[in-house]
Amino acid sequence: MVLTSAKICLPKHIQYVIIDCHLNILGYSENFIDFLEDPNFLKAGVDIRKVLPELLGYEAILNEIYQDKQADYSLRTINRQINSKSTIYYDLYIEKYNLAEHQALIIFIEDVTSQINLEQILTQKINEYSLIHESTYLWNELVKSNYFYEQIITAMADALIVTSETGIIKAINQTTLDCLGYSKTELINHSITQIIADPNLPLDEIQQYLLSQGDYLKNFEVSFYTKSKQLITLSLACSIIKIESENSYDFIYLGRDITKIKRYRDKQTTQYHISQILACSNNFAQAAPKIIKTICEHCGWVWGEFWLPEQNNLINLETDQLLHCQTTWFQQELIKLNSKNFETTTKQILLQIGEGIAGQVWQNQLFDWLNNLTEVIEPQRKNLALEIGLVTGCSVPIINDGLVLGVMTFLCQQTIEPDEELQQMFLTIGNQIGQFLQRQKVELALRQQQQQTENLLRNILPELIVKRIQTQQSTIADHFVAVSVLFADLVNFTEWFNLLPPTEVVEILNEIFSEFDRLSEQFGLEKIKTIGDAYLVVGGLPQLSHNHAESIAEMALAMQKAIAQFNAETDKTLSLRIGINTGEVVAGIIGTKKFTYDLWGDAVNIARRMESQGIPDTIQVSATTYKLLKDKYYFQTRGVISVKGKGEMKTYLLTGKKSNI
Numbered sequence: 277m278v279l280t281s282a283k284i285c286l287p288k289h290i291q292y293v294i295i296d297c298h299l300n301i302l303g304y305s306e307n308f309i310d311f312l313e314d315p316n317f318l319k320a321g322v323d324i325r326k327v328l329p330e331l332l333g334y335e336a337i338l339n340e341i342y343q344d345k346q347a348d349y350s351l352r353t354i355n356r357q358i359n360s361k362s363t364i365y366y367d368l369y370i371e372k373y374n375l376a377e378h379q380a381l382i383i384f385i386e387d388v389t390s391q392i393n394l395e396q397i398l399t400q401k402i403n404e405y406s407l408i409h410e411s412t413y414l415w416n417e418l419v420k421s422n423y424f425y426e427q428i429i430t431a432m433a434d435a436l437i438v439t440s441e442t443g444i445i446k447a448i449n450q451t452t453l454d455c456l457g458y459s460k461t462e463l464i465n466h467s468i469t470q471i472i473a474d475p476n477l478p479l480d481e482i483q484q485y486l487l488s489q490g491d492y493l494k495n496f497e498v499s500f501y502t503k504s505k506q507l508i509t510l511s512l513a514c515s516i517i518k519i520e521s522e523n524s525y526d527f528i529y530l531g532r533d534i535t536k537i538k539r540y541r542d543k544q545t546t547q548y549h550i551s552q553i554l555a556c557s558n559n560f561a562q563a564a565p566k567i568i569k570t571i572c573e574h575c576g577w578v579w580g581e582f583w584l585p586e587q588n589n590l591i592n593l594e595t596d597q598l599l600h601c602q603t604t605w606f607q608q609e610l611i612k613l614n615s616k617n618f619e620t621t622t623k624q625i626l627l628q629i630g631e632g633i634a635g636q637v638w639q640n641q642l643f644d645w646l647n648n649l650t651e652v653i654e655p656q657r658k659n660l661a662l663e664i665g666l667v668t669g670c671s672v673p674i675i676n677d678g679l680v681l682g683v684m685t686f687l688c689q690q691t692i693e694p695d696e697e698l699q700q701m702f703l704t705i706g707n708q709i710g711q712f713l714q715r716q717k718v719e720l721a722l723r724q725q726q727q728q729t730e731n732l733l734r735n736i737l738p739e740l741i742v743k744r745i746q747t748q749q750s751t752i753a754d755h756f757v758a759v760s761v762l763f764a765d766l767v768n769f770t771e772w773f774n775l776l777p778p779t780e781v782v783e784i785l786n787e788i789f790s791e792f793d794r795l796s797e798q799f800g801l802e803k804i805k806t807i808g809d810a811y812l813v814v815g816g817l818p819q820l821s822h823n824h825a826e827s828i829a830e831m832a833l834a835m836q837k838a839i840a841q842f843n844a845e846t847d848k849t850l851s852l853r854i855g856i857n858t859g860e861v862v863a864g865i866i867g868t869k870k871f872t873y874d875l876w877g878d879a880v881n882i883a884r885r886m887e888s889q890g891i892p893d894t895i896q897v898s899a900t901t902y903k904l905l906k907d908k909y910y911f912q913t914r915g916v917i918s919v920k921g922k923g924e925m926k927t928y929l930l931t932g933k934k935s936n937i
Contacts, residue, residue: 294381579618862877909930
């Protein structure tokens with residue numbers, strides 16, 4: 277069902293999708309597809325989280341809206357790349373929607389790309405104009421009056437740093453000092469590189485560009501270390517001023533603190549990428565390395581790890597379970613700092629509940645900031661963590677329905693103060709992963725149940741027939757021109773049965789027939805069924821075979837040996853009567869409950885008569901079977917017997933195999 281925009285009148289920049297209580301798509305507006313990165317997912321009945329992965333982790337809120345516990349909900353300024361080219365921004369608004377058939381949810385999606393782009397352009401232009409003109413004005417004023425210059429730059433709301441061509445800081449304003457936590461004397465006449473966090477920032481290239489082009493650079497982001505080793509991000513513009521008296525150039529850096537903006541942007545980007553990873557992964561083992569890598573790269577962590585139970589991919593809160601580190605990721609720069617030893621040690625650790633960082637979070641089910649990392653990290657890793665310089669971390673529970681399913685831990689080399697927005701992002705991601713793991717658990721249980729069903733079918737039906745049942749709805753019945761059928765019966769077992777306890781009877785039959793089952797597999801035959809103390813097996817179906825008669829003969833001789841061995845081991849006196857016939861049959865499935873694979877035809881009836889009218893401890897075969905086997909096996913002619921429904925038939929007794937064949 278596709279509900280076109282004619283049914284719900286909306287502006288062109290707003291589209292919608294309608295979902296049921298199970299979050300499956302019921303319908304959508306005509307141009308809703310314009311907001312999707314992969315339109316192939318869009319169809320009725322598909323889970324909305326595959327189309328809008330941003331909704332992963334918000335299932336509880338959607339359920340509250342559906343149950344009228346909450347009126348509506350909105351997600352603002354979501355960004356997405358379409359066709360790997362253009363970036364669009366949109367807002368989501370969710371509320372309840374009443375259809376004629378049932379209640380549902382409607383999600384409005386509003387394109388705010390133009391609005392966001394306009395805001396960014398206006399902000400950029402204002403900043404450029406302000407920064408460049410302010411810097412030029414200030415530096416000109418310096419020439420007039422150093423005192424006036426000091427007063428102006430001190431009062432500036434933006435950060436200002438002036439360096440020489442060699443990167444030595446010549447001037448810095450109070451805003452910059454407040455951001456970084458240094459005093460002026462700690463930075464003046466020192467290199468700017470000592471406070472820049474990114475060692476790969478191409479300062480030389482920036483300066484060479486400015487000197488050669490005489491232009492300015494704008495809106496490049498640089499991360500700085502504060503005095504307390506925290507990270508802040510400034511959006512900088514840089515220009516040059518020629519100092520005539522010194523015949524040299526100074527570089528003026530003006531910037532705004534965008535740390536909070538960057539964190540918000542990183543949070544949105546991280547959640548989007550995690551949603552995409554979970555939507556595209558077949559299992560957790562495939563998703564885990566990508567999740568850890570994405571979080572570390574977008575949020576500034578240098579080390580990430582996933583902790584799961586030692587024996588199980590999904591944790592149930594049992595005190596006897598041990599956690600082990602399944603997945604790790606670290607920045608390449610850590611390799612030279614002995615990170616490989618840290619990784620090896622980490623993966624060797626087994627944690628009990630309440631032990632170590634992950635064990636504590638597993639027990640408490642709470643997010644944990646680790647500003648005192650060296651005090652809480654496991655003793656096996658403490659010295660290695662100090663060697664690498666790890667000082668801060670956080671640990672995140674992966675929860676679903678009140679159960680902890682795993683723990684994520686992230687570490688870094690800088691101090692990070694507790695951040696509520698970052699914590700909320702981690703908890704949302706933890707819930708997303710928890711739901712993914714729970715779905716994986718359900719899918720695994722379904723696969724196991726399906727496998728058990730298939731195994732059960734294979735125990736009662738031939739392999740080829742099981743495959744046909746799975747793909748074929750019609751009746752299964754096949755005609756076979758030439759097969760060999762064997763009936764075997766324990767002579768006088770019914771009378772003997774009355775003298776034994778029922779459990780002993782079942783145990784005896786189970787032991788004997790289990791050995792017959794083993795022999796049927798050994799000779800490539802198909803057991804059809806047991807009827808009381810009778811055993812039916814056939815050669816040449818459902819897999820065609822040219823030596824079916826020989827295989828049946830070998831089976832019959834082996835059955836005689838098996839009974840003799842059983843009697844010798846148990847001091848019993850069981851006797852076996854066997855009948856064999858070769859001919860055409862029909863084989864197929866009968867019944868809808870407790871169905872069986874069975875045989876029909878004269879060949880089956882004659883084999884049954886060969887057994888029932890046979891002699892105990894012998895193998896009676898029809899003339900048809902005798903003709904196929906006489907050159908390779910020894911026979912005794914029994915003579916002509918009267919067979920019910922067939923009249924007189926000549927039969928033979930199989931006694932053994934010729935040794936020279």
